[in-house]
Amino acid sequence: MVKNVLAELFLPLLGTSLGAGCVFFQKDTMNLSIQRALTGFAAGVMVAASIWNLLLPAMEQAADLGRWAFLPAVTGFWLGILFLLVLDRTIPHLHQNSSQPEGPHARLRRATMLVLAITLHNIPEGMAVGVVLAGWMAGSETITAAATLALSIGIAIQNFPEGAVISIPLRGEGMKKGRAFLYGVLSGAAEPAAAMLTIWAAGLVLPALPYLLSFAAGAMIYVVVEELIPETSAGKHSNLGTLFFAAGFTIMLALDVVLG
Numbered sequence: 001m002v003k004n005v006l007a008e009l010f011l012p013l014l015g016t017s018l019g020a021g022c023v024f025f026q027k028d029t030m031n032l033s034i035q036r037a038l039t040g041f042a043a044g045v046m047v048a049a050s051i052w053n054l055l056l057p058a059m060e061q062a063a064d065l066g067r068w069a070f071l072p073a074v075t076g077f078w079l080g081i082l083f084l085l086v087l088d089r090t091i092p093h094l095h096q097n098s099s100q101p102e103g104p105h106a107r108l109r110r111a112t113m114l115v116l117a118i119t120l121h122n123i124p125e126g127m128a129v130g131v132v133l134a135g136w137m138a139g140s141e142t143i144t145a146a147a148t149l150a151l152s153i154g155i156a157i158q159n160f161p162e163g164a165v166i167s168i169p170l171r172g173e174g175m176k177k178g179r180a181f182l183y184g185v186l187s188g189a190a191e192p193a194a195a196m197l198t199i200w201a202a203g204l205v206l207p208a209l210p211y212l213l214s215f216a217a218g219a220m221i222y223v224v225v226e227e228l229i230p231e232t233s234a235g236k237h238s239n240l241g242t243l244f245f246a247a248g249f250t251i252m253l254a255l256d257v258v259l260g
Helices: 002-024 032-061 063-068 070-090 110-137 145-172 177-188 190-204 206-233 240-259
Strands: none
Touching (some): 002 110, 002 145, 002 190, 032 063, 032 070, 032 110, 063 070, 070 110, 110 177, 110 190, 145 177, 145 240, 206 240
């Protein structure tokens, strides 16, 4: 079991690292259409994972509450939204294709703030993997080993474009390929850390598992609506982001059914 848990904890980081490795093969700049497509795909995976792997299991685990079975999911969801809102306001970061930093003023390099932006995306994804693994390890009937694997694979797939979206533009700004790759990898390092912290927290308060599941869902939905979707539609109108959102959503759905 320990080997499986460790593999699933670090699988998303592998996806980010492979994506960051594209800097060694791609041009120094990323085509805007490709960036929109990759961002839309990541958003689709995150929304599907939030629904099937987090919110639905949260409500199933609270089924003994009868008509109030939605309460832990709603409560945890809003706590996740507010948690990301606080992080968004308190951590200085900069999104791709933007010249205006967000969060408090800080004298940080552009590259550092770009990495911090992706790190904010990765925290809820790591929490999602961690809380689902915690539920499986605790023997939850609503979370299977296959479901945890499906989520880890799905997050790893959507992390691939996130790694590329960090490393390639940094190379385009003049950074050496090796260093741009390292920054891309570092942006994903928050995921296993957040996952392990969530497993630890869930182990301390196991009855809170439905709240933690929906908390991770709320955090991921915040990232999708606040950051990813606007990035897919910025500038000249294009449907690519929407089409790849649908692709990411259906691939995650298929993974959940096939492996679950």
